[in-house]
Amino acid sequence: MAIEAWRALLGAHATATDRIEAMLAEASLPSLAWYDVLWTIYRSPDKQLRHFELADEMVMSRSGLSRMIDRIQAAGLIERRSCPSDRRGQHLAVTEAGQEMLRKMWPVYEAGITEHFATLVGDDAGVVGEALRRVEDACRARAPKCAEAASATH
Amino acid sequence: MAIEAWRALLGAHATATDRIEAMLAEASLPSLAWYDVLWTIYRSPDKQLRHFELADEMVMSRSGLSRMIDRIQAAGLIERRSCPSDRRGQHLAVTEAGQEMLRKMWPVYEAGITEHFATLVGDDAGVVGEALRRVEDACRARAPKCAEAASATH
DNA sequence: AGACGGTCGTTGCTTGTGCAACCACTTGGC
């Protein structure tokens, strides 16, 4: 039962993201990953995040994120601000153009979610959301333990 | 509501697959993608699939799949058999070593699903599975239409 | 039979990602 649910999760994720990415590409808009970066920074309390805070929220390696930020910055959508309290680091903030991009992308993204996900899950959205949030939270809670276990083996 | 469920899907998928991949890597086993290929071929009616049939089941480009199959074949886990009825194509079949690999991977994979997914969704597994299957089925049903629509714009 | 459009699978090229190594900097102990 749970195994089938897991396979359904894999299938639904793969197909739905594929379709939504296609919709964004068709509208000549950036990928979901860029949207996630912009939105994650923008919705944060101070509307700015440290590099590692962003890496924690996204499931991605430091180096991959570093280069991705290079590209998004090159597109003018975010800016790197030097961080006064730690000269190693920097704050990432969404530029005006980045906010404009969020406004342009959201209608397309939302339409994709509605068409390829929301109408299908229908009344079960509440249950599905709750269940999947438990999965994510538990995985995140375990993350440090896993890292610790991994380092302990060395 | 559905939007939160969508974000939960993204988060749960990213974190859970990340953990399970880590478990497989720790056991010096191939990735989930390889398992999916082996299992998809093995469970098919004739225990063999054409290249394009496999591409349809997986969400992946033809070229990406072609190279992936190169690697899996190089590892000795599948074999390419010439197809009598169509000399362009070939049948893909799981070798004895490939079946052995499936048997070695499954306990690790299953433990990962249980630990990072099954116990968290718990009694909601049925509802979640049903809902996500609807999403996948609908996306797949739309796939040809999308391709057709895309080609129609050219 | 011969030609033509469409399909199957591979290859060159470009892009994106992770790992390991690295520098710059901070933090804690002496």
Place this chain on the structure above:
DNA sequence: GCCAAGTGGTTGCACAAGCAACGACCGTCT
């Protein structure tokens, strides 16, 4: 104050994936 250990972010390298183009082949129509 200073040194060692640890952290934040970037870079070199290897590898995986998609797009476009290609060669081989199928099916159909004349």
